[in-house]
Amino acid sequence: MDETLLMIPGPTRVAPRVLKAMSENIVNHRSAIFGEILTETNQMMSDVFQTENKSYLITGSGTAAMEAALANTISKGDRVLNIVGGKFGQRFMQITETHGGIPVELEVEWGHAVNPDDVRYILEEEEDIKAVTIVHNETSTGVANPIEEVGRVLRDFDALYVVDTVSSLGGDDVFVDGYGIDICVTGSQKCLAAPPGMAAITLNDDAWDVVDKTENHTYYLNMKKYKKSGDAVPPETPYTPAVSLMYAMQEALRVIMEEGLEERVLRHKLAAKATRNGVKALGLELFAQKEAASNTVTSIRMPEGVTDKELRGTMRERYRIELAGGQDHLKGNVFRIGHMGNITHREIISTIAALEMTMQGLGLDVETGEGVAAVADTYLEGSI
Ligand SMILES: *Cc1c(COP(=O)(O)O)cnc(C)c1O
Numbered sequence: 001m002d003e004t005l006l007m008i009p010g011p012t013r014v015a016p017r018v019l020k021a022m023s024e025n026i027v028n029h030r031s032a033i034f035g036e037i038l039t040e041t042n043q044m045m046s047d048v049f050q051t052e053n054k055s056y057l058i059t060g061s062g063t064a065a066m067e068a069a070l071a072n073t074i075s076k077g078d079r080v081l082n083i084v085g086g087k088f089g090q091r092f093m094q095i096t097e098t099h100g101g102i103p104v105e106l107e108v109e110w111g112h113a114v115n116p117d118d119v120r121y122i123l124e125e126e127e128d129i130k131a132v133t134i135v136h137n138e139t140s141t142g143v144a145n146p147i148e149e150v151g152r153v154l155r156d157f158d159a160l161y162v163v164d165t166v167s168s169l170g171g172d173d174v175f176v177d178g179y180g181i182d183i184c185v186t187g188s189q190k191c192l193a194a195p196p197g198m199a200a201i202t203l204n205d206d207a208w209d210v211v212d213k214t215e216n217h218t219y220y221l222n223m224k225k226y227k228k229s230g231d232a233v234p235p236e237t238p239y240t241p242a243v244s245l246m247y248a249m250q251e252a253l254r255v256i257m258e259e260g261l262e263e264r265v266l267r268h269k270l271a272a273k274a275t276r277n278g279v280k281a282l283g284l285e286l287f288a289q290k291e292a293a294s295n296t297v298t299s300i301r302m303p304e305g306v307t308d309k310e311l312r313g314t315m316r317e318r319y320r321i322e323l324a325g326g327q328d329h330l331k332g333n334v335f336r337i338g339h340m341g342n343i344t345h346r347e348i349i350s351t352i353a354a355l356e357m358t359m360q361g362l363g364l365d366v367e368t369g370e371g372v373a374a375v376a377d378t379y380l381e382g383s384i
Pocket of ligand 1: 010061062063064066088135137138139164165166167187
């Protein structure tokens with residue numbers, strides 16, 4: 001079994017009790033037993049989304065829920081404001097196009113967060129924007145977008161507010177009702193620390209009104225079917241769900257409830273701060289703008305004279321720690337440390353210590369212990 005420490009922005013390692021839950025035998029997915037599992041899991045999902053809405057689980061990765069959000073609300077020719085500052089913002093735009101929507105792109109420089117005033121400006125200038133898509137935590141750049149402030153802007157407009165919280169839910173503040181989010185989506189394998197393969201979506205009444213009026217052009221992701229099955233007693237899913245993964249989701253969400261959402265978010269914030277302080281102490285430069293830094297993944301500029309293969313290769317092969325590389329034009333120019341899910345000071349200290357040794361080994365000018373000291377100081381201080 002590979003015991004490499006995964007410090008990537010998903011998938012993340014899952015707790016042994018979550019793995020164990022998956023080893024239970026399969027039950028009839030149209031039975032009272034499964035209905036109970038689904039009821040509890042959906043309820044915990046809504047609790048984590050911090051919403052009074054119902055939530056629905058979809059068998060598929062996070063992208064399935066992103067697609068469900070737009071496939072059920074966008075008709076041919078509808079204009080959608082896509083806020084794009086990285087790979088996942090682009091994905092929402094591509095999904096918009098796939099379903100016949102017309103993207104109005106608000107391009108944000110990679111490494112920066114969107115300015116809510118720019119969203120207001122576009123909504124005032126442009127006619128008939130049906131929906132606005134935003135990625136809360138742009139995993140490709142390590143940027144957290146101000147979804148609360150953008151939500152405040154959206155209150156003055158009719159457009160649906162569609163938010164991707166795949167790499168933030170359970171690791172950063174997400175208040176679906178409090179922020180005025182109409183549709184929120186997430187995935188199992190990031191901060192929720194469940195195995196990959198499940199997606200979740202929640203829609204409020206305004207969103208359902210639009211869904212009801214939208215001609216259906218997706219079969220598997222038809223949310224009307226999820227609603228009909230999900231609202232039955234006992235609840236079901238329209239098609240056979242990944243039963244074992246549902247067991248895992250249930251257990252992973254119980255773990256979150258036991259830890260407490262607030263505690264969990266604080267743990268992520270502290271891990272992010274410790275990581276940033278650790279890498280800065282090693283003379284490395286952060287890629288994301290300071291005020292936009294993500295709480296779940298840190299992007300770091302590749303030090304001068306070192307290749308991605310050398311740095312991440314050494315981390316992997318010598319120190320058994322897996323980091324993520326850059327994507328698209330950031331490939332080779334940045335690397336990323338994921339600190340989401342079940343990450344504590346232990347993993348952060350190990351990672352920064354290995355990074356120090358890696359950098360020394362590659363002939364970079366670093367003092368061993370400086371990064372680790374910065375991490376330790378951050379944890380000792382303990383405040384955000
Ligand atoms: C991981 C991720 C997704 C979904 O990716 P999948 O591979 O389909 O699970 C979507 N948005 C963001 C921000 C992500 O980090």
